[in-house]
Amino acid sequence: MATLPNYLFSITPGSSDPIYRQLVDQVRRLVAAGQLAPGETLPSVRDVAQQLTVNPMTVSKVYGLLEVEGVLVRRRGIGMTVAGQPRDKHDAPERARLLRPILERAAREARELELDADTVVALFTHILKEQS
Amino acid sequence: MTSSLIQMRGVAMRFGGKTVLDGLDWEVRRGQVIGLLGRNGAGKSTLMECMLGLREVDAGAIALFGEPLGALSDANRARIGYVPQKSDLFEWMTPRQMLAYFKALYPRWNDERVATLLTRWGFDVLDLNKPIRRLSGGERQRLSIIRALAHDPALLVLDEPVSALDPAGRRAFLGELIDEVVERGTTIVFSTHILTDLERVALDVAFLKDGKIVLQGPLDDLLEGAHQAQGGVRTDSLSLEQLFLEATQ
Secondary structure (H helix, E strand, O other): OOOOOHHHOOOOOOOOOOHHHHHHHHHHHHOOOOOOOOOOHHHHOHHHHHOOOHHHHHHHHHHHHHHHHEEEEEOOOOOEOOOOOOOOOOOOOHHHHHHHHHHHHHHHHHOOOOOOOOHHHHHHHHHHHHOO | OOEEEEEEEEEEEEOOOEEEEEEEEEEEEEEOOOEEEEEOOOOOOHHHHHOOOOOOOEEEEEEEEEEEEEHHHHHOOOOOOEOOOOOOOOOOOOHHHHHHHHHHHHOOHHHHHHHHHHHHHOOOHHHHOOOOOHHOOOHHHHHHHHHHOOOOOOOEEEEOOOOOOHHHHHHHHHHHHHHHHHHHEEEEOOOOOOOHHHHHHHOOOEEOOOOOEEEEHHHHHEEEEEEEEOOOOOOOOOOOHHHHOOOOO
């Protein structure tokens, strides 16, 4: 039950996603992918705020929303931890659903750039292979 | 009433035949961190100066800490920190002399914090002993920020506080603001055109236009609410830049 490093998160100010939503999405993805295991402790609000140079209230809001969603659990004397049972790794549709918003945005930008579907899919396939 | 730290009612101010503030109402609650936005010449600096009693208004009422501005107690006056957009004062003094002068004016003065910030922000012995007029624009701005933070203010008013700072200097400054909020729950009002900085620190924003506050609210709500007003066609919220352009149009 190690405490995670606070450089776990990153943000892009100036985007059309408010900072809090960027962070909520990141935690959801990390949990869904198993990179954040159940029971793991998240860095404190203060540490994340200072690391990312964002208002601590924004980080509190992120943790609060994820707590309501059941992704995180607040534990006395420990702080925020990842909730529950390890997710079923086979639950691919559930995990794929989390990818949808970001792909929708990519699709919109692709249309704005007037790229055809084959080119975009080929590029995405290429990126997937690059990263693995 | 008590939770309202800044209260402005019907504030009007004409300057050189031009109406700068036009019956402006504004309220800032204790503990708020609020960004004041507006186009160039919208009157942000004037608004801040009126708010602090540095300029006379033609009409309206202003209260700070629940006290009318005209009858502000010394104790509350000493709880205000202000970084003006441009400060030409005390240029003949050295930073050391200027800080000593201000220290004498305030009942509270955090020597340790001043020393830490001076070191962290690159003031060496040489800089501390040369006249302020010979410092660079960035150094003067940093000094002005240190002066404003030195007495651990309860209200911090910052007028374009980072305009002369490079990205590293801006980040260091934002880090100090985060510490302010974490350690002291300071109420902060600041104006800037660097929207990415604002987005990191401000939870609320207020837009000044035509001499009035035309839009104010939690930044996240404004960013996300804006798209619903457009018929819910967009799945994205607005960026702060888009919001700025729309709100100040």
